[in-house]
Amino acid sequence: MENNPEEKESITLPEVRLILIGGRWAGKSSSGNTILRRERFECGQTRTAQSEVRHEIVEGRKLIVVDAPGWKSSLSLTHIPEWNKQQFKLNLSRCPPGPQVFLLVIPIDSAFSVAQKRIVEEHMKLLGEGVWRYTMVLFTCGDYLGGKTIEQHIESEGDALKWLIERCKNRYHVINNKEKSNSSQVTLLLQKIDEIVSDNNGSYYEVDEQTLTIIEKKQREVAERAEKRRRRAEEQRQQMTTLIQGDLCRALGDVQLVVTEKRRSEKMESNLEEKESITLPEVRLILIGGRWAGKSSSGNTILRKERFECGRTRTAQSEVRHEIVEGRKLIVVDAPGWNSSLSLKDIPEGDKQRFKLNPSRCPPGPQVFLLVIPIDSAFSVAQKRIVEEHMKLLGERVWRYTMVLFTCGDYLGGKTIEQHIESEGDALKWLIERCKNSYHVINNKEKSNSSQVTLLLQKIDE
Structure with a gap:
């Protein structure tokens, strides 16, 4: 031809x-x-x-x-x-x-x-x-x-x-x-x-019109579940803000008992307008996840500087970098990624010990673990098992401090992150629930978009 x-x-x-x-x-x-x-x-x-x-x-x-x-x-x-x-x-x-x-x-x-x-x-x-x-x-x-x-x-x-x-x-x-x-x-x-x-x-x-009809029906159902998840996440954030505001109100009330009722009320309103949540002067976080998930690149996006090496070489040992971002000190630990095709029993003992030592790289300890999951590949049942095995090395309490950080945000296209979660199946939904519906999306190809880091820091504060 x-x-x-x-x-x-x-x-x-x-x-x-x-x-x-x-x-x-x-x-x-x-x-x-x-x-x-x-x-x-x-x-x-x-x-x-x-x-x-x-x-x-x-x-x-x-x-x-x-x-x-x-x-x-x-x-x-x-x-x-x-x-x-x-x-x-x-x-x-x-x-x-x-x-x-x-x-x-x-x-x-x-x-x-x-x-x-x-x-x-x-x-x-x-x-x-x-x-x-x-x-x-x-x-x-x-x-x-x-x-x-x-x-x-x-x-x-x-x-x-x-x-x-x-x-x-x-x-x-x-x-x-x-x-x-x-x-x-x-x-x-x-x-x-x-x-x-x-x-x-x-x-x-x-x-095949029947096939297309089935797919379109599935996607409508996904969109409905995704909207419910988005609303639930928003409600959780609002509830957390309300709790923080309540704590702040009580603290202000105790301090100003000697002030007149009028001045105390005015002062409280002024402080609440200025500060609705705790703003940490120092944020210590650890990036964990599989190899090539985008941890080092995410670290650079968060720090707003190219502090971690990215590209062909993988992170062989934990690296710590810090920068002043939005007026506060960020300490970021980039941990070596695990092999997402290997069960924990097949991982060298030395690698397990080093993984356990990661929290000690940012004393007195991390405030959050960012579990990095790329959007451009499926999160399978096998990957769920491997994540669960590695998190067990850090202890059950680690989940209280863990947020899923989705990378490759540009791959979402016209869908929302909630649609991605709902369409992916039980393994990813299990992970999100394990992290108490705490997640964030980052696009490391848009490092100049500072708002994605600002929103991440707000979620960490919460």
Whole structure:
């Protein structure tokens, strides 16, 4: 199909509906812009958090392009949040009555491994076996080919990529998003899409209305439960504020017994307006959780400075940093993350002992443990067990001082954190309840957004 698409007579569609699918950072949004010949999708540092639909008139026909959020190419489907799976299925309804083609975006500049083959296969199964009839591989990073052909690349890559090409009935196309002015690459792509439609007798991928109805019903139920959880969390915060105000009132009353009733009342009102909760002059907190959960990055966001090293290397031993933030001293301990795939019995004894010593790194002791949980992956029953085992090392009382800190806040897209909690299942809900409904979301890609730290400190005060 790559060589001479013009040899085969095909239908010229007045309207083309296509969905861009694939892993994160594969080049889907950029490809959408190249296809539409306009900058309609946002590209760069921010990922596509929810499906976006754009349309343009290209070569005399209407193109409707759906840019679907990418999947994490290192995570099996079992580790993908339930909401994300549902949203992936709902992509089909974004271009009614249904897409004529799925462009499965694969970058040329990285190897297509056996693990990636499995993840692609798992995601395609969510759409049903019939989806392969309408799928074409769209290779991005065409400039990386250099002097070789795409066929040479396919043959040199191994069985995983060859399997994918065969699964798509040898349908593929190469695009170079750095040469958007090269209109011929889009013209050729549209010819190949015409051929796919012709091969499928003019049909499109039909959306299973029953499946969509079930998903939409589930999401409505989740939204209702999420709103109840949000209200409950707000009520708990208000109750705590009321208790603190009551304590303050009593304290002020004791101190000012010698003052006249009028002056005492005026003074109390003045103090209550200025201070509704305890503001700690020093906050001592410990970041705990699995490896690569975003603890070090969260520490930097909280301290509003790059004090912990982030990137390729993991935190090997506890590190303590402190800064003055909003007029008070913050002491942050970044503890080494545990292996989320290993039960406690498989953890070296030395690691267990070091984990127990973390509270001693901020004497006289931490006021809060921030249990870091990334939003971009599912919180499974196995992870629940591993969290529970590690918390037992610190003793039952540790839960009184623990708050869940959700990282990867940008992955929420259009949903609330409460919708994420309610859609994830019993394991995550158990964790939130264990922490007495105490949680906070942070987006470490928006370190300049100081309000997220201000709100976190308010919750710690409470």
